[in-house]
Amino acid sequence: MPPTARRATRESRSGRGLRKRENTRARLREAAAEVIMAKGMEGARIDDVVRRAGFTRGAFYSNYSSLDEVLNEAIVERLAAMVERIEAAADAIEGEPTIDSLMEMLDSLRSEARVMYIICTEHMLHRMRHPDSPQVPAAGRRVLDTAIAGCVESLLARMGRRPVVAAQGIGDAVCLFFLDSLAEEATGMTIAGHDADDPRAYLRHIIGAIIMALSAPVTEGDAEAS
Structure with a gap:
C-alpha cells in the first residue's frame, strides 16, 4: 500500500476512534443527568450511570474519574x-x-x-x-x-x-x-x-x-x- 494510502487509513481510523470516544462520553453525560434527575446526587452511583448508558465501569473510568x-x-x-x-x-x-x-x-x-x-x-x-x-x-x-x-x-x-x-x-x-x-x-x-x-x-x-x-x-x- 502506498505511504499516502497508509496515512489516509490511519487518519480514518483515528477519526473513527475519536468519534466513538465522544459518543461514549456523550452517552455517559446524558445517563448521569438522567440518574441524578431520578435519584439525586447523593443517591446516584456510577453503576447506575453505566447501566443506563449501556456500558461497563471500565468504559466509565476510561473517560471520567x-x-x-x-x-x-x-x-x-x-x-x-x-x-x-x-x-x-x-x-x-x-x-x-x-x-x-x-x-x-x-x-x-x-x-x-x-x-x-x-x-x-x-x-x-x-x-x-x-x-x-x-x-x-x-x-x-x-x-x-x-x-x-x-x-x-x-x-x-x-x-x-x-x-x-x-x-x-x-x-x-x-x-x-x-x-x-x-x-x-x-x-x-x-x-x-x-x-x-x-x-x-x-x-x-x-x-x-x-x-x-x-x-x-x-x-x-x-x-x-x-
Whole structure:
C-alpha cells in the first residue's frame, strides 16, 4: 500500500476512534443527568450511570474519574444547549414583544429549564455538603448569564425600552421567579400571596412588574447618546 494510502487509513481510523470516544462520553453525560434527575446526587452511583448508558465501569473510568466530573461536563453541555434554546425562542417572537409573548417564550423553555433547575440544585446541595468537590467551570455559567443579558437588552430594545439597571440583573430577577414557579408547579405548594388557582397569571403579573420597574422608555436623548 502506498505511504499516502497508509496515512489516509490511519487518519480514518483515528477519526473513527475519536468519534466513538465522544459518543461514549456523550452517552455517559446524558445517563448521569438522567440518574441524578431520578435519584439525586447523593443517591446516584456510577453503576447506575453505566447501566443506563449501556456500558461497563471500565468504559466509565476510561473517560471520567468520578461522578462529579461527568456531572460537571453534563451541566456545562446543557447550559450551552439552554443558551441556544433561549436565543432561538427570543428570535422566534414576531414583531414587538409583549408581556404575553414573553410568557409564551418562557413556557416554551419550561421542560429544559426544569431539568437544568433540578440538576444544578442537586449539584449546589452536593457542593454545600462537600465543599471540596469539583465546581462547575465558571465560564459555563458566564455563557448563560451573558446570553440572558443579551436577550434582555435585545427584547427591551424591540419594546422601545432600555434597562435602568444591569441587564443581567433583570434577567436574574425574571429567572428567579420563573424557576420558583417551576418548583411550585412540581410540588403543588404555593407561596403566600400567590394565586393557587392560576399561578401562571401571578407569574405574568410579576414579570410584567419587573420589566416595567427595571426599564424605561427609550427617549430621543437616549438615541443621541448612543
